[in-house]
Amino acid sequence: GGVNQEVHLGGFYGVNRKDGGKCLRYMCNTANIVLDVLQQRPGWVEAKENEEWDLNWCDLAWMKDNLDFLYMEEHVRINHFQNQYELCRKNLMVKNLKRHRKTLEKEFSRVEASKCDFFPCTFVLPSEYHLFLEEFKRTLGSTWIMKPVRKSQGKGIFLFRKLKDIMEFKKEVISDEEKDTVQVENFVAQCYIENPYLINGRKFDLRVYVLVTSFVPLKAWLYREGFARFSNTPYSLSTIDDKYMHLTNVSIQKTAPDYDPESVRKWTIQQLRRYLTAKHGRESVRRLFEEIDNIFVFSLQSVQKVIINDKQSFELYGYDILLDRDLKPWLLEVNSSPSYMASCREDYQMKFRLLEDTLNVVDMERRLTGKEKRVGGFDLMWNGGPVNRDDLIPATCGTPSFPANTHLGCVNDRETQLHQLLKPVTTKRVRDNLHEKDQ
Numbered sequence: 001g002g003v004n005q006e007v008h009l010g011g012f013y014g015v016n017r018k019d020g021g022k023c024l025r026y027m028c029n030t031a032n033i034v035l036d037v038l039q040q041r042p043g044w045v046e047a048k049e050n051e052e053w054d055l056n057w058c059d060l061a062w063m064k065d066n067l068d069f070l071y072m073e074e075h076v077r078i079n080h081f082q083n084q085y086e087l088c089r090k091n092l093m094v095k096n097l098k099r100h101r102k103t104l105e106k107e108f109s110r111v112e113a114s115k116c117d118f119f120p121c122t123f124v125l126p127s128e129y130h131l132f133l134e135e136f137k138r139t140l141g142s143t144w145i146m147k148p149v150r151k152s153q154g155k156g157i158f159l160f161r162k163l164k165d166i167m168e169f170k171k172e173v174i175s176d177e178e179k180d181t182v183q184v185e186n187f188v189a190q191c192y193i194e195n196p197y198l199i200n201g202r203k204f205d206l207r208v209y210v211l212v213t214s215f216v217p218l219k220a221w222l223y224r225e226g227f228a229r230f231s232n233t234p235y236s237l238s239t240i241d242d243k244y245m246h247l248t249n250v251s252i253q254k255t256a257p258d259y260d261p262e263s264v265r266k267w268t269i270q271q272l273r274r275y276l277t278a279k280h281g282r283e284s285v286r287r288l289f290e291e292i293d294n295i296f297v298f299s300l301q302s303v304q305k306v307i308i309n310d311k312q313s314f315e316l317y318g319y320d321i322l323l324d325r326d327l328k329p330w331l332l333e334v335n336s337s338p339s340y341m342a343s344c345r346e347d348y349q350m351k352f353r354l355l356e357d358t359l360n361v362v363d364m365e366r367r368l369t370g371k372e373k374r375v376g377g378f379d380l381m382w383n384g385g386p387v388n389r390d391d392l393i394p395a396t397c398g399t400p401s402f403p404a405n406t407h408l409g410c411v412n413d414r415e416t417q418l419h420q421l422l423k424p425v426t427t428k429r430v431r432d433n434l435h436e437k438d439q
């Protein structure tokens with residue numbers, strides 16, 4: 001796969017078309033929005049089984065099974081970096097961030113290192129059990145969240161406050177003398193953010209997309225559209241067993257007994273930005289989104305030296321960010337296979353645009369000059385160093401992209417802000433709820 005014998009003509013690879021032009025060939029082993037985008041993209045054809053391809057949009061299982069045996073010609077593209085797990089597996093992400101923090105402290109200053117303090121205190125179990133125990137005792141009474149490192153979609157996650165709640169776990173992983181022979185599931189125990197920012201009494205997290213086309217030098221693009229995912233149940237710390245209250249991922253929320261797909265459980269980042277601007281003012285919101293940008297840059301830099309920087313690879317990361325009541329953003333996780341399924345029509349359209357724009361940045365058709373700072377909804381945020389975006393419309397992830405001149409993140413007077421805030425909310429239920437709260 002991936003070995004293309006075709007001659008490179010006029011910057012365009014692929015197979016000959018009847019009309020003398022060329023087609024690019026894609027392989028895509030999942031039936032989701034990615035496939036829809038590729039099927040509708042002019043000049044592209046699907047590679048038949050065992051045929052060579054120019055672009056392979058594959059899942060991680062395919063990568064694992066095939067990449068060791070794969071020779072890729074220079075011009076082909078694949079949607080993952082080989083060892084993407086350095087950033088996307090919960091334990092490795094934290095290990096890399098902790099190491100990066102130490103390096104910054106040594107080479108620069110404590111202040112510079114403190115810019116990495118955007119991930120909750122985390123320990124890998126079983127290997128860091130004793131360190132965890134020390135911290136647990138030091139902060140007795142606080143809440144922790146336990147997550148299996150290899151799972152996703154909220155599977156196997158639980159909250160705890162007492163050691164006895166993880167005794168079973170401890171017995172299994174610590175007292176097992178055959179630890180090396182028995183496959184032990186690794187977990188991370190992470191300090192639970194007890195004071196999340198609530199809207200209408202509900203917790204939410206943010207999904208923001210970042211496209212990396214190279215790690216050395218780091219070249220990263222930020223997508224201006226993204227969304228906030230709300231929990232089904234109003235938040236409270238009085239119970240820690242209700243996953244519908246504490247876990248905001250869609251995969252969990254949609255299993256709630258009273259889940260109503262018609263009701264809005266997602267806001268666009270622009271809606272959220274307007275809401276926050278109305279409540280806290282432009283400056284606080286600007287600072288918040290600047291801090292979020294900072295999370296992207298520092299987390300990517302933390303794995304820059306360990307990621308295998310194949311020229312053929314690119315990766316569209318889905319960042320999960322949680323805000324607390326002080327408007328501090330926390331990094332929960334980076335996903336290398338964010339969901340490309342849609343929960344509603346708007347969601348479908350947004351992800352369709354995201355994927356189209358991704359292909360536009362990857363630019364296998366060779367239409368770009370290479371100097372672009374903005375391609376569709378993507379803004380170049382790092383190109384071997386920070387990118388000056390002053391000449392663009394303010395371009396943090398909160399700014400809308402279509403059309404560019406409706407920059408609602410910058411509305412001025414408070415009345416307009418509240419008016420705008422209520423306008424885009426589509427279902428009556430949410431509109432009423434919001435209205436009540438703002439009165």
Ligand SMILES: Nc1ncnc2c1ncn2[C@@H]1O[C@H](COP(=O)(O)OP(=O)(O)OP(=O)(O)O)[C@@H](O)[C@H]1O
Binds near residue numbers: 155192193320333335
């Ligand atoms: N430290 C934390 N403090 C507060 N809430 C958290 C914390 N970690 C996770 N959560 C909540 O749990 C949810 C699931 O966590 P996380 O994204 O880390 O797990 P996951 O199983 O990988 O989910 P997914 O694959 O859907 O992203 C988050 O969406 C968030 O609402």
